[in-house]
Amino acid sequence: MNAMTKISSASADSSATEVRFPNESIVVSSTDPRGVIQFANQTFCDVAGYSVDELLNAPHKIVRHPDMPKGVFYLLWDCLKSGMPVCTYVKNKTKSGGYYWVLAVVTQTENGFLSARIRPSTELFEATKEIYATLLDEEKRENLSPEQSSARLIEMLKDAGYPTLESYGIEALNLEFKARGIIAPDLSSSFLLMDELAEIISDMQGLVNSIEQGFERVRGEPVNLRILAGRLEGAGAALGTISQNYDAMAKEMHSLVGRLHDPENGSLVQMYSAVSQGRWSMQIAQLLNEAHGNIAPDDTATDGAVLLKEHHERLHQRSRARLIEISSIGKSIPDICRSLRRRINGLDVVKLLCKVESGRMRDVDSGLDGIIARLENFHDNTDRHLADLSAKASQVTQKGSAL
Ligand SMILES: Cc1cc2nc3c(=O)[nH]c(=O)nc-3n(C[C@H](O)[C@H](O)[C@H](O)COP(=O)(O)O)c2cc1C
Structure with missing residues (x-):
């Protein structure tokens, strides 16, 4: 006392x-x-x-x-x-x-x-x-x-x-x-790893946000194409169909990207919650370990000591299980990114058709070139973000399985 x-x-x-x-x-x-x-x-x-x-x-x-x-x-x-x-x-x-x-x-x-x-x-x-x-x-x-x-x-x-x-x-x-300021030396590298994982997952969230913003920015382009098609009357019929295709494909992709951070079961949300719960379990485990060290040999607490030790180990296992979960969710993301990047190729084909139409209407100042340039820019950015997202997911998988 x-x-x-x-x-x-x-x-x-x-x-x-x-x-x-x-x-x-x-x-x-x-x-x-x-x-x-x-x-x-x-x-x-x-x-x-x-x-x-x-x-x-x-x-x-x-x-x-x-x-x-x-x-x-x-x-x-x-x-x-x-x-x-x-x-x-x-x-x-x-x-x-x-x-x-x-x-x-x-x-x-x-x-x-x-x-x-x-x-x-x-x-x-x-x-x-x-x-x-x-x-x-x-x-x-x-x-x-x-x-x-x-x-x-x-x-x-x-x-x-x-x-x-x-x-x-x-x-x-x-x-x-x-x-x-007390972190057990043998755990400091684990905490560091958890913090790194949380940071990578938050970067992934940033990339998904940027991809979604891109979709929102080009949402008006199919409408612009339709307006153009209307203005050109018969000559713009092909553009009307192109705009419909582009719109449908972009909407489908946008919704697939959105699923990555769906609050209910999005991969990123699940990974983030797993990393914070895993870190939490590890902190509680450390606390119990310290408490175990606190028990004096003459304490009446042999049962308590056993309980603390066992529960400490259980929480460690729980923390490791969360990391394995993060790792396996991380594994599924490169496939999703690959499939989304293939869809960008599809969007590129539609954009090429626009280019063909633009070539046919060389004499008309239709504004089509501006639309094509904006779509091109969007495709490049999205493709780059998806490649980064895939690389970060692989990093998560690799780090998550390192503990
Ligand atoms: C493991 C454990 C530890 C608890 N520690 C405390 C405590 O430190 N202080 C406390 O007031 N209640 C503690 N409680 C909650 C009490 O059981 C109880 O719900 C609380 O004192 C309110 O009592 P009342 O609902 O009868 O007013 C603990 C419960 C558990 C399961």
Whole structure:
């Protein structure tokens, strides 16, 4: 308990004392499926001020602080039940009526749940305290049910730039890790690789955006061709057909490109989510590994030590599985790019027909040359972007299988 500091707080309850534990300490507990404590490490006992016997078999709400909105726990259980890890800030109460803040990571184990908590220190933590205070106020004022409060919380997180609790948790753990500056040396190259993968996937997203913008820019050209065909009357009949062909082929290609980043099942979206989940699992694994290292030999926690070690290994495997997934999605993209590039050849043929028509109408200032030049430019750019996309996908496959 020597490294623990007690600080008088000027917050909600001025008599309450904040317990601040050292940066490197990790508060660990495990529970059964209903949240009844099965294991508590010495740090948990020291920070919360309970003996291990008082904590074992007690419901976890033994440390629940009244400043915590109900909606947070509703959402926590909702996510846990769906098998997702949860990472969020929690204010807890100590036995003597003080409090301590943690960033808690809770994951599912074979027999229940496991939570590892670190001392928070980031700006996101400060922002979250404000969100909780507003939510608690709304809960009381509007008499919100836990479910209604959790829906409000989701809205507030969205407003703060986090579309899901998962994206918020990933960011929170990432920021706290950075602030602590602790990355296990044997993992630093894995984190680096994950970051590189995320960057390549984001470049791929940029290329897909550029290709789509190209399609949007030339969308008007078939219409221009049709207008021209109308102006030329009988002489422009061929152009009318050419414009229809071009329009149909370009629309089909555009929709194929769009599928790459479809929010439901687009390859890029799946790869991005796999890389951030893989990184998250690896971070949680590191936390559990550190917590395992924290357990003193005389800690009452042999079971806990085994649990931490096993779960650490499981999360590592999960992280590796996500990388294999990224790698295999990456493998499918060069084929898609090849097929799209073949379609550009098709568009080129249609453009050539335009050129033939332009040659036949040498004496008429039809504006056809300008249309052809714009299509040519679009075909070249799209082909180049697709070649880059394919090369980046191969890089992802290669890097993803390197871990
Ligand atoms: C592994 C695990 C760890 C938990 N840790 C905490 C905690 O540190 N503080 C807390 O208030 N609730 C924690 N909970 C949630 C509690 O079980 C409970 O839902 C919460 O205290 C709200 O209690 P109430 O719904 O009865 O008000 C944890 C749950 C699990 C499964």
